[in-house]
Amino acid sequence: MAAEAGALRVVDFGPSSPVRSQTLWHAVAYGVSAGAPATVSFTRPAAPYVCLGYHGALDEVDLDYCRAEGLPVLRRMVGGGTVYLDEDQLFFQISLPAQAVPAVRWQALRSLLGPAVTAFRAVGVPAGLDDDLEICVGDRKICGHGAGQIDNAVVVCGNLIERFDHERAARVLALAGPAHREQTLQLMRRFVAATPVDAAGFQAALVHAYAEALGLRPVPGALSPDEARTVVELDARFTSEAWLAGPQPAAGSGRPPRRVKVRAGVWSVAPEHEGAQVAAFTSAGPGGL
């Protein structure tokens, strides 16, 4: 497919099954890698699920709980931590040819998160990008993001969190015990916040911000036939046990992790003995809530 010069393809997939809420935009990335225009896409999970970052360890997920609750567990190709997703989160992705972004990763990430910050501000959220490249209001993270290179495309994805189920987001994680679980929940409540703004307004602002930043013209679009075929291939891959197991060397130790990242610079650390005081570490050092 030849790239349409100056076009920013805009694809809104709407509500999608858990696996499609991942495979649709991954297929877009493969399409962009093969010559499709730069693309902004949107998806909203039609049902809750859990998603690991590319290198995430399965040990991080309470698989028994997820199985009992009927929560699919998937793995994406981009980075970041293990997250809980549901229909109260609108996900966006910007996919660009790799040669169109800075070769240095943190510079690429900073430049591609900037328009998302602009979009939040346009709908009245006083967001900023902190030194850890988290999109925040004050010290509270308001957008979960991940990024990666898929073939010859760079993708940065994030979300608008309209409501956040802190309890379930903590519950799906495998943690060292009740005290560690409670600590993690408290830190999530303290450091992860929803921004319940009008989603349609945010989408429009995001498209405008990326178009401005990239000097491109937004054009409504859809998957190409090749991309549609890729979706089907990725559906099979993403639901296979081999893909879910993750890359080698396998991360994790086979036990629940004793440190859980809540946001950049904030960790929930398990106590040495259940019932002992748990510790929260922030970028400023050990601290309370």
Add this chain to the structure above:
Amino acid sequence: MGQLGRVSVAGFELALDRSYHPGTHMWVLALAPGRVRVGMDPLGIETSGTLAQLSFVPVGTELTAGLPFGQLEAAKFVGPLVSPVPGPVLAVNEAVGRDPGLAERDPYGAGWMIEAGADLPPGLLSGPAEISEWFAAKVADYRANGVIAE
């Protein structure tokens, strides 16, 4: 010169006993005929950000020069580790996979990444003068463009 074959160039340690792929900051060290070790130089690591994860293709995978032999994650960004050599993967460094900080602390030693069944390919930089000149120019360029601190 400090450790044998190593010099400090613009504040970075540079090993002179191996060859470098200038576009990817990968070093290649000949271990024996038909066997090389591959890792990333300190400048490549510095410009990646704090390494969070490393993963490699399995032993036995046939590498193509210019295509990935693994993935590196830093700042939630997963990107390819690009192979400077063709040939089969003979070994992967599981220690650096478990502790990516090894690549930051000891990039020329314990932080090696893979070994491949290959000889040194053409097109790599080699020899103290050539690699020192290239490395110093890259540091100056990155500093001038704000990629790394002064």
